Ligand SMILES: [Zn+2]
């Protein structure tokens with residue numbers, strides 16, 4: 800499925816909803832369109848803010864319930880939390896995550912090396928694996944720059 804909220808990807812989404820017995824409502828379509836148009840792995844609050852531009856009356860609760868429902872049907876993935884908020888991922892292709900421990904940024908990456916990695920026996924012993932993904936935790940480029948600037952700031956003052 801395309802990852803851009805285009806007509807094709809929305810048609811595919813509508814089809815998959817019907818296959819799963821989910822009603823294809825305007826609200827549900829718009830919620831998914833927002834989720835699929837970004838690789839930020841947004842939480843419900845962020846999705847709500849964006850959906851409100853097109854449906855001003857929609858409540859955060861409606862957005863949250865729809866996201867959870869789509870996740871329960873495998874149309875979205877839940878990828879960890881930022882504070883108390885669940886984060887949602889509309890990218891259903893195989894991919895991995897880089898999570899920034901400072902700002903909570905979650906970004907996708909793919910890797911041929913990881914794709915070629917055999918599944919560990921220890922995981923197979925625990926059940927039937929359906930997918931595997933790696934989460935790299937770290938400090939994103941933007942946060943790293945900010946910290947560098949903070950470190951350099953006092954020295955600059957002394958120079959001046
Ligand atoms: Zn960051």
Ligand SMILES: [Zn+2]
Pocket residue numbers: 840878888890894895896906907
């Ligand atoms: Zn992702």
